[in-house]
Amino acid sequence: MAITISRRAFIRNLSIGGAAIASSIPLVALQNKNTNHLCILHTNDTHSRIDPYPANDPNYPNMGGYARRYSLISSVRQSIEHVLLLDSGDIFQGTPYFNMYGGEPELKLMTQMQYDASTIGNHEFDNGLEHLSKIIKYADFPFVSSNYDFSATPMKGKTNTYKVLQKGNIKVGLYGLGIELQGLVGNNLYGNTKYIDPLETAKKIEHFLKEEKKCDVIICLSHLGYRYQNEQISDVVIARNTRFTNIILGGHTHTLLENYPEILNAAGKKVYIGQTGYGGVRLGRIDLYFNEKTNETFVESNTIKI
Amino acid sequence: MARKRSIFLLSLIVFFATSCTNQSKEFTFEGKLILLDTLNVPELDTELDEIIQLYRSDLEEEMNRILVYSDMVLEKGTPEGPLNNFVADLVFDKANELYFPSDNLPIDFCLLNYGGLRVPLPKGDITYSRVYELLPFENQMVVIMLSGVKTRELFEYLASSSVGMPVSGIKLTIKNSLPHSILINGKIFDENRNYKILTSDYLAGGGDNMNFFLNPIQYEYVGMKVRDAIIEHMQVKHENGEKISAKLDQRITILND
Numbered sequence: 001m002a003i004t005i006s007r008r009a010f011i012r013n014l015s016i017g018g019a020a021i022a023s024s025i026p027l028v029a030l031q032n033k034n035t036n037h038l039c040i041l042h043t044n045d046t047h048s049r050i051d052p053y054p055a056n057d058p059n060y061p062n063m064g065g066y067a068r069r070y071s072l073i074s075s076v077r078q079s080i081e082h083v084l085l086l087d088s089g090d091i092f093q094g095t096p097y098f099n100m101y102g103g104e105p106e107l108k109l110m111t112q113m114q115y116d117a118s119t120i121g122n123h124e125f126d127n128g129l130e131h132l133s134k135i136i137k138y139a140d141f142p143f144v145s146s147n148y149d150f151s152a153t154p155m156k157g158k159t160n161t162y163k164v165l166q167k168g169n170i171k172v173g174l175y176g177l178g179i180e181l182q183g184l185v186g187n188n189l190y191g192n193t194k195y196i197d198p199l200e201t202a203k204k205i206e207h208f209l210k211e212e213k214k215c216d217v218i219i220c221l222s223h224l225g226y227r228y229q230n231e232q233i234s235d236v237v238i239a240r241n242t243r244f245t246n247i248i249l250g251g252h253t254h255t256l257l258e259n260y261p262e263i264l265n266a267a268g269k270k271v272y273i274g275q276t277g278y279g280g281v282r283l284g285r286i287d288l289y290f291n292e293k294t295n296e297t298f299v300e301s302n303t304i305k306i
Numbered sequence: 307m308a309r310k311r312s313i314f315l316l317s318l319i320v321f322f323a324t325s326c327t328n329q330s331k332e333f334t335f336e337g338k339l340i341l342l343d344t345l346n347v348p349e350l351d352t353e354l355d356e357i358i359q360l361y362r363s364d365l366e367e368e369m370n371r372i373l374v375y376s377d378m379v380l381e382k383g384t385p386e387g388p389l390n391n392f393v394a395d396l397v398f399d400k401a402n403e404l405y406f407p408s409d410n411l412p413i414d415f416c417l418l419n420y421g422g423l424r425v426p427l428p429k430g431d432i433t434y435s436r437v438y439e440l441l442p443f444e445n446q447m448v449v450i451m452l453s454g455v456k457t458r459e460l461f462e463y464l465a466s467s468s469v470g471m472p473v474s475g476i477k478l479t480i481k482n483s484l485p486h487s488i489l490i491n492g493k494i495f496d497e498n499r500n501y502k503i504l505t506s507d508y509l510a511g512g513g514d515n516m517n518f519f520l521n522p523i524q525y526e527y528v529g530m531k532v533r534d535a536i537i538e539h540m541q542v543k544h545e546n547g548e549k550i551s552a553k554l555d556q557r558i559t560i561l562n563d
Contacts, residue, residue, distance in 0.1 A: 036331075038333075050358055050361070050362075051358070051362065052350075062343070062344050063341070063342055063343045063344075064342050065342070065350070066354060066358060067350035067351045067352075067354045067355040067358060068342045068347050068349075068350050068351075069342055069347075070351040070354045071347050071349050071350055071351040072340065072342065072346070072347045074351060093444055094444070096365060096368075096369055096434070096435070096438055097361065097365060099438075100364075100365055100368055101361060101365075105357075105358070105361045108357070109354060109357065109358065112354055112357065113354070123444075126444070170331070183525070186446060186527040186529060187527065188527060188529050216331040216333075217331075217333065246333075247335075256339070257339075258338070258339055259337075260335070260337035260338075270335075272335055272337060274337060276339055277339075280342065281341065281342060282339040282340060282341055282342060283339070283340045283342060284337065284338075284339055284340075285337065285338055285339070285340055286335065286336065286337040287335075287336045287337075288333040288334070288335060288336075289333055289334045289336075290331045290332070290333045291331065291332055291333070292331060
């Protein structure tokens with residue numbers, strides 16, 4: 001224990017000195033030993049960016065890439081016991097890796113990184129359902145997809161409607177929402193996939209996860225998009241109209257949500273929405289500190305910002 | 307039915323139980339995005355990178371493979387250019403091979419966009435990676451049916467454009483930034499009929515301000531990406547021992563005032 005503290009203190013000093021990586025260390029845990037800490041790392045729309053962006057890229061020189069991402073993930077796992085690694089879809093398409101290998105390396109590498117779950121983005125359909133049903137075996141993690149009915153397709157039985165993960169004494173409920181395919185994806189590619197209303201699905205599943213599965217936190221992996229000018233269903237619409245979903249990790253619109261916007265849900269409670277932009281240039285990091293009792297006032301946490 | 311009811315009852319009981327005991331956990335939330343640059347994360351995970359290297363070396367070899375030879379430098383131009391004509395013609399050809407509509411009406415012409423052609427093709431070796439640089443986007447070929455009125459808007463757009471849009475199957479003259487004469491497949495444009503236009507899903511969605519494509523009469527996928535059409539064409543050429551080239555044929559001309 002003493003070693004841990006001194007290590008953290010060391011890193012805290014580093015962080016004051018400006019090393020950005022130190023911001024990934026949970027300082028709050030030091031102040032409240034009774035708090036149960038869950039760290040959630042997340043990505044979306046990584047689009048086959050297996051290698052870092054090239055050195056001459058005008059926007060993201062040398063940034064991103066699976067091996068850089070995994071390096072950070074490993075360092076977080078070394079310092080925190082309970083870590084979840086989640087993805088919100090569009091793993092495929094965007095570099096020649098996908099055109100040449102059809103998604104196999106992406107799924108194998110994500111398995112190697114020990115992803116806990118992902119969901120089905122619209123680009124997962126790009127080579128058709130037959131192809132997807134064959135390569136999904138390379139993913140040793142579940143695809144949580146609650147509103148695509150694949151029962152009349154080759155993908156039958158290869159996704160999960162929900163997933164419950166136990167992390168220490170914290171029970172995490174996951175469900176997944178996919179975007180309307182008609183008009184977005186070639187109908188020859190999605191075949192007999194049935195798209196089910198995302199909000200109705202969300203309401204049913206969150207209720208089930210809360211009341212029957214007794215989840216402490218409910219996370220929606222969404223590929224609906226953050227929000228739209230028109231009435232199109234989005235993460236913001238889901239957040240406003242549900243009651244038990246705590247966090248929505250989104251994708252599709254490639255939105256950079258630096259500050260995890262808070263939306264009040266139908267029960268007047270906060271829902272947090274995360275999205276990390278595009279191409280795996282950033283990794284989202286959420287730290288949840290649980291307390292056993294409700295209705296308790298919490299002291300603002302004391303993280304050092306850099 | 308009975309099972310459904312019992313699940314419902316059960317969930318009622320469960321709900322009642324949880325609301326009484328009030329044991330659900332509350333949490334505080336902190337979130338941030340971490341930029342994966344060389345400053346924040348200087349080291350790559352070597353173990354993972356070794357696995358990637360197996361794919362990377364194969365891929366590099368594949369991408370550096372010669373797809374076809376070119377007789378000439380193909381550059382884009384305005385109002386037309388060799389690259390514009392080359393890409394539009396063979397995308398049109400490929401779509402015609404693949405397109406079997408239920409109404410048996412063929413595609414009338416093809417329109418792509420100047421901005422979509424990202425680099426010229428050099429004389430000599432054309433590699434796979436060069437074609438990816440030319441067309442980095444994952445656009446699907448689509449067939450859009452427009453009314454005659456909307457099709458006229460399309461030609462007005464072409465006539466007022468400051469850059470040469472890749473087209474195939476038409477002959478257009480422009481005067482004072484307005485369409486002067488329009489031939490489609492050799493026939494004079496008729497505003498009283500519908501036309502089928504081959505384009506990309508990006509442009510069909512109103513990309514590059516091609517708003518005339520929005521709310522079309524019909525929207526169909528051909529079932530192939532624009533880039534794959536080019537690659538397949540080049541593969542066939544290469545297998546037949548042919549080189550690629552393109553000509554200017556005054557498909558779009560600007561008349562003097």
